[in-house]
Structures are given as C-alpha cells and as structure tokens.
Amino acid sequence: MEIREQEFKKNFDLHLWKRLFDFLKKYRNSVFFLIFVMFGVGIIDATFPILNKYAIDNFVKNKSLDGFYKFILIYLTLIAVQVFNVWWLIALAGKIDMGLCYDIRKSAFNKLQRLSFSYYDKTPVGWIMARLTSDVARIGDTLAWGIVDFIWGIAIMGSIVVYMFILNARLALITLSVVPLLAVLSIYFQKKILFEYRKVRRINSQITGAFNEGIMGAKTSKILNIEDKNIDEFKGLTRSMFSSSVRAAILSSIYMPLVMTLGSIGTALALNFGGRSVMLNTISFGTLAAFISYSIQFFDPVRELARVMAEFISAQTAAERVISLIDTEVEIKDFGELSQIKKINGDIEFKDVSFSYKDGEDVLEDFNLKVKAGQSIALVGETGSGKSTIVNLLCRFYEPTRGSIYIDGMDYKSIPLSKLHSSLGYVLQTPHLFSGTIKENIQYGNLNASFEEIIEAAKLANAHEFIMSLEKAYDTEVGEGGSKLSVGQRQLISIARAIVANPSIFILDEATSSVDTETEHMIQQAISKVLKGRTSFIIAHRLSTIKSADRILVIKNGKIIEDGSHRELMKKRGYYYRLYTNQYILEQEKKIFG
Known part of the structure; x- marks a missing residue:
C-alpha cells in the first residue's frame, strides 16, 4: 500500500498547541498547583546561594557563630x-501524564469509531497504532514533565536574575551578556532539530505499519518464500529512521555543548570581573561566591530548557499526527432525527446513483434500482463489477458521488445512522469475532438482548448445537478474532449476531464462499429461515446458493445487464445462463474426478 501522510512544515504551530492544552483543561487544578509547586522549587533553589553568601560574609569571614543556629534552622x-x-x-506530574494519555487515546479512539470506510481504505493499521501508542506517550510525557522542567527553569532563572541585580547590577549584566547569542543559537537549532524529528516520527509510523503487515501476513510470506524480501524492506525503513535519528542526535549534541560553552563563558566573566571587584573591595567575597554559583546555576536550567525545547519539538511532530487524526473530518454525517423514524420496512430505491472511490474510476454510473420490502435480491457479477459497492452504499458506509438512495420513500441521509445501522444485518465473507465469549459476540448484534434471545438467534443460525457441544457452551472464549473456532463456526456465530438484531434489511456478502460443503448447507438452511419477510441482498459466488432469490441482478461495470428470477434468467440464455451452466459443469467434474 502506498502510504501518503500529511506534511507538516510549521516551526511552531500555535493552533496545534492550543488543541493539546484543551486536553489539559480537565487537569487545570493539578496544573496550576504543579506550577505553584515548581515556582516554589525554583525560588528555593535560587535562594541557597544567597544563604551561602550570608554564611561566608558573616560566619567564615568574621570567624563568628553569632546567629549560626538560627541560620541552620532556616536552611x-x-x-x-x-x-x-x-x-x-x-x-502531580504523574497524574497529569497518565490522565492526558488516557484522554487523548480515548478521543482518538472515539473518532476512529465514527470515521467512514474511506479513512481505513487509505490509512494502514500500523500508522493508526503508532499514533495511539508511541506518539500519544511522547505527548503525555512532554506536556506533563515538560511543564515541570519549563516552570522550574523559568522560576529559578527569573529568581537568579533578580538576586544578581540586587547583589550587583553591573556584574549581573556582564555575566548575562552571553544570553542574546544563546537565544539566536536556540532558534536556529530548533528549526533543524524539528525537521529531523518530523522525519523520524513519519518513518516510525511506516515501521509500525510494516510490523503490522509482517505479523498479519506471516503465513502468506512463508508460503510465498518472501521473508528475505520483507527483511530487506524493513531494513530500508529502519536504516532511514536510524539516519534521521542520528542527525537529530548530532544536532542536539552540537547544541548542548554550545550552551555549556556559553555558560562557562558567563562563569569566566563573573570570575574575571568579580575577582577584580573583590580585590578593589567594591564587593564582598560572599557576593563573588554567590555570583559564581549563580553563573553556573543559571545555565543549568538553560541546558534543561534546551532539552525541554528539543522534547517539545519532538512532541510537536507526534502531536501533529495525533491531532490530525482527531481532527479528521467525518465524511458520513448524521443529519437524521431519531424521533421521526419508528421502524424501517425495507423499501429501497437507488435513483441515478453514481459513485467513485477517491482517486479512482467510477464504479457506478447513473445506477437505478427499486426493491420492495421483503424481496430477496441476489447480486451476481465479476470481481470489481460493483456488487459490494451497492450494498456498502445502501448501508451508508459510503455515500453516492451523485444521485440519491431512498429507504421507505425517505432520502436515507435523513434517517439517523444509529437507526439505519441497527436495522441492518450484515454477514461478511470473512467473519470477524471479538475477543470474549460466544454469548458476548452474539450479543454485540443487540446489546439489550436477553440470554433467551441469544439462544433463539443461535438456533435460527444453526449454531446452537455446536455451541452446546463445547465445554463452556455460550461462555466459551473465542480467542483473538475468533481464532479458537473454525471458519464455519465463526460464520454461524456472525449470522446469529446479525439475527439477534432483528434487522429489517439483511446483507450476505459471499457468506458461504470460505466454508466446507456441510457448513454451507447449514448456513443455507439458516439463511432460508432468517430471510423470510425481510429485504435482503445476497452477494454470491456459488450461484447454486441463490436459486431461490426473488430477483437476481447481473452486474457488469456498475450496471444491471440482467434482472429476473433464476428460472427467468435461465430461459433468456444470456450472461447468467452461461455463468450458471459453466459453474454447474465445473462442480459436476469435481464430484466425478474428486
């Protein structure tokens, strides 16, 4: 999959940080108290050299202990x-860090639940995982502990400047003369480091995506014997990340010594001019000692602020990606009002519907179809003809590029999404179960369903018998993705999950294509019972499974080229007739020759 990610170029994005600080509002009391505590820490740290000055000038120089014990008590x-x-x-910082990560992940996960299929079509799972794990962790750590170091740095530097000017304004100006040059260097290196960190975070997303593909496709890789190719591609990604990380580290390693050098120059200036002043008796030895201490102490928080700045730069690159996810516009918007709709019957009309996936050719063009409530519609055609697109549009997983879709005479955009989706029963070709028990997986179809309703749905789906044969019956854990059950068993449970919702519209997307003949027969029996009285769309590869459908639509290039019952289409001796007879011959040959 070609990965396209939004490029970010701002050196400092005020809107981005405002969005991040919005998450901090919930913890504003903790943040304010943390700021108060850190100011206290900084001021006290800056006060110790003043106390040392007092001790030197009063106890050491005068060789007196007058007031010493009171001094010790204060210290x-x-x-x-x-x-x-x-x-x-x-x-406080730990509470803010953990809470912030939780809230950002929760917000991002909520958005992921509301985004349409088109977002997942173009966004690899690994990218999403990178944003919700390492990127969010980086943001939480930086904001929480960055506040600690930043406020401490500002507090102690501000206190030091005040104390230095109180002690000797001239010597203070000389000692701090290197600060303007430090500010210029900081701005320059910020731009360079930000550029490299953006590359690191972008490649990190690609690596996470490669991890995901490697794990999900491990069996396929072994079958195709392409492990070495996968390793080479992964090495390429890690090499790129290594290079960008090293460049960022080198820039930081150059920047930090420059800060330390300027700090040392400030200390040397304090020693030089302060020493002369002591010799001229214009300042006390205790004052010089305080200035030396302050010149060293002042550039310690400067180094910390430089580190915090680098971390904020790195955090901005992570935040850009996380906030871009959270701010992703939901394409399928809910305009309906729940109070207007009581029950969906299942009359459906596609009127001049055209659709194309982004950056792709039209899949449907001026498509028209009317379906009466309770009719069973089978969709037949080649791969890519538009069958799945039709049902995905009906479910409003996507929306028409042009034209309208009506359900029970209403534009389906006026129906609340929750009402529309709760009226649908969708069984996928590859069934997916969630970690948990069989009972919980069936209940996902209707969270308010009673255990009796769950059992009834399982019986209708012909799943009850095999469920009861398991050691824990309905309390059996299905494993990740249903891995502890066979494909056929997963499919029967997914049908039961659709049934328990009591949907008005049923959609079966090649529900029997990946199961054995015996399970297929069980599924067909379940389907024949379930579809009675419901509008249904059946996408089928095995044409023998749709002979009883009220209408069979043959789709080619997004258009209906044949429409009728099995008997009517066989009489026409057209496309469907040729497709059915060819498939029938192949099935008979398999039975004869095994």
Missing part, C-alpha cells in the same frame, strides 16, 4: 520544604 527548613515540593511535583 534545614528550606530543605524540608524542598523535599515535600519534590514529592508533590512527582505525584
């Missing part, structure tokens, strides 16, 4: 407060 009290602050900041 120990500040240490105790700082210990408490650190405990609080860890607890």
Whole structure:
C-alpha cells in the first residue's frame, strides 16, 4: 500500500498547541498547583546561594557563630520544604501524564469509531497504532514533565536574575551578556532539530505499519518464500529512521555543548570581573561566591530548557499526527432525527446513483434500482463489477458521488445512522469475532438482548448445537478474532449476531464462499429461515446458493445487464445462463474426478 501522510512544515504551530492544552483543561487544578509547586522549587533553589553568601560574609569571614543556629534552622527548613515540593511535583506530574494519555487515546479512539470506510481504505493499521501508542506517550510525557522542567527553569532563572541585580547590577549584566547569542543559537537549532524529528516520527509510523503487515501476513510470506524480501524492506525503513535519528542526535549534541560553552563563558566573566571587584573591595567575597554559583546555576536550567525545547519539538511532530487524526473530518454525517423514524420496512430505491472511490474510476454510473420490502435480491457479477459497492452504499458506509438512495420513500441521509445501522444485518465473507465469549459476540448484534434471545438467534443460525457441544457452551472464549473456532463456526456465530438484531434489511456478502460443503448447507438452511419477510441482498459466488432469490441482478461495470428470477434468467440464455451452466459443469467434474 502506498502510504501518503500529511506534511507538516510549521516551526511552531500555535493552533496545534492550543488543541493539546484543551486536553489539559480537565487537569487545570493539578496544573496550576504543579506550577505553584515548581515556582516554589525554583525560588528555593535560587535562594541557597544567597544563604551561602550570608554564611561566608558573616560566619567564615568574621570567624563568628553569632546567629549560626538560627541560620541552620532556616536552611534545614528550606530543605524540608524542598523535599515535600519534590514529592508533590512527582505525584502531580504523574497524574497529569497518565490522565492526558488516557484522554487523548480515548478521543482518538472515539473518532476512529465514527470515521467512514474511506479513512481505513487509505490509512494502514500500523500508522493508526503508532499514533495511539508511541506518539500519544511522547505527548503525555512532554506536556506533563515538560511543564515541570519549563516552570522550574523559568522560576529559578527569573529568581537568579533578580538576586544578581540586587547583589550587583553591573556584574549581573556582564555575566548575562552571553544570553542574546544563546537565544539566536536556540532558534536556529530548533528549526533543524524539528525537521529531523518530523522525519523520524513519519518513518516510525511506516515501521509500525510494516510490523503490522509482517505479523498479519506471516503465513502468506512463508508460503510465498518472501521473508528475505520483507527483511530487506524493513531494513530500508529502519536504516532511514536510524539516519534521521542520528542527525537529530548530532544536532542536539552540537547544541548542548554550545550552551555549556556559553555558560562557562558567563562563569569566566563573573570570575574575571568579580575577582577584580573583590580585590578593589567594591564587593564582598560572599557576593563573588554567590555570583559564581549563580553563573553556573543559571545555565543549568538553560541546558534543561534546551532539552525541554528539543522534547517539545519532538512532541510537536507526534502531536501533529495525533491531532490530525482527531481532527479528521467525518465524511458520513448524521443529519437524521431519531424521533421521526419508528421502524424501517425495507423499501429501497437507488435513483441515478453514481459513485467513485477517491482517486479512482467510477464504479457506478447513473445506477437505478427499486426493491420492495421483503424481496430477496441476489447480486451476481465479476470481481470489481460493483456488487459490494451497492450494498456498502445502501448501508451508508459510503455515500453516492451523485444521485440519491431512498429507504421507505425517505432520502436515507435523513434517517439517523444509529437507526439505519441497527436495522441492518450484515454477514461478511470473512467473519470477524471479538475477543470474549460466544454469548458476548452474539450479543454485540443487540446489546439489550436477553440470554433467551441469544439462544433463539443461535438456533435460527444453526449454531446452537455446536455451541452446546463445547465445554463452556455460550461462555466459551473465542480467542483473538475468533481464532479458537473454525471458519464455519465463526460464520454461524456472525449470522446469529446479525439475527439477534432483528434487522429489517439483511446483507450476505459471499457468506458461504470460505466454508466446507456441510457448513454451507447449514448456513443455507439458516439463511432460508432468517430471510423470510425481510429485504435482503445476497452477494454470491456459488450461484447454486441463490436459486431461490426473488430477483437476481447481473452486474457488469456498475450496471444491471440482467434482472429476473433464476428460472427467468435461465430461459433468456444470456450472461447468467452461461455463468450458471459453466459453474454447474465445473462442480459436476469435481464430484466425478474428486
């Protein structure tokens, strides 16, 4: 699958960060308290050199212990407060981190439930997984712990600047003279690092997609003997990610020493000019010691802020992808009002319907069809003729490019999606069960169904007998995707799941194509009982299974070329006749020659 991902080029996206901070609103009390605690941590950290200055000038220089024990008490009290602050900041930041990840994933998952089939047609599963796992984790860690480091850095730097100017404004200006150059370097490296991190996150999505394809297609890869080819392709992706990661790391490794060098220059300036001032007795030795401490201490948070900036850059690249998912426009919009519709009967009309998948040719063009409630309609045709598209449009998984579809005389866009989908029973060619018990899987068709209704649906689907033969009967775990059951058993359960919803419209998409003859016979018996009185669409490859349909539509290139019952179409000796007789001959040959 060719992967196309939205490109992001903004160095700083204010709207993006506003969207992220919207998620933080729920935790605003915790955030405000965390900010308060971190300001306290920063101010106390910046206060210790002032206390050291006092100790040098009053206790060391004067060789006196006058007021020493009071000083020690104040010092120990500040240490105790700082210990408490650190405990609080860890607890608060952890709460914000975990809560934020949960809320973002929940929002993204809710959006995934509402997105139409077209989104999944063009978006690999691995990409979605990368966004909901590593990308969200990166956002949560950065926002929660980034707040800690950022506020601490601002608090301690601001406090240091204030203390330095209180002690000696001239020496403060000399020591901080390297800050403008530091700001210019930070802006330059931010752009470079952001570019590389975007490439890393993009390739990470591709790698996750490759993981998913490799796991899902492991059996096929072994059958085709293409493991080496898969390994080579995966190596190519990991090599690209390695190169971009190394470039980002190199830029960071250049940036951090530059910050440290400028910090050392600031310290050297403080020593040079401060030392002269001590010799001239314009400042005290304690003041010089405080300035040396502050010059070192000031650039520690600068280095931390540089690291936080790099992490925010990385987080922005992750956030761009997550927020783009959350903000993806839902193509199938719900315009209906539930109170207007009581029950769907099943009269259906396609009126001048045209449809094409994005970036593709028209699948249907000016398609017209009227179906009376209770009729069974079989769709026959070559692969790609438009059979599945017709039923997918009817289910409103997609919408017509042009034209309209009416159900019971109403434009089906005016019917609430929840009402439309709850009136549908859809059985796929490849049945999918969810992890859980058989009972739970059948109940997914109608969450309000009683256990008696579940059993009745299973009996109608001819599934009850085999279910009761299992050790735990309806409480048997089906495994991931139904892996603990055979394909035929999964299909019978999926039919029971459709039946328990008591749908007005039933759709069977080649429901018997992947099962053995005995199971097919059981499914056919179940279908014949279930479809009575319901509008149904049956897509079938084995034509022998649709002989009893009220109407058989032969679809070719998105158009109906033949329409009638099995008997009527056989009399016409047209396309359907040739298709049926050829298939019948092949089936007889299989029976004879095995």
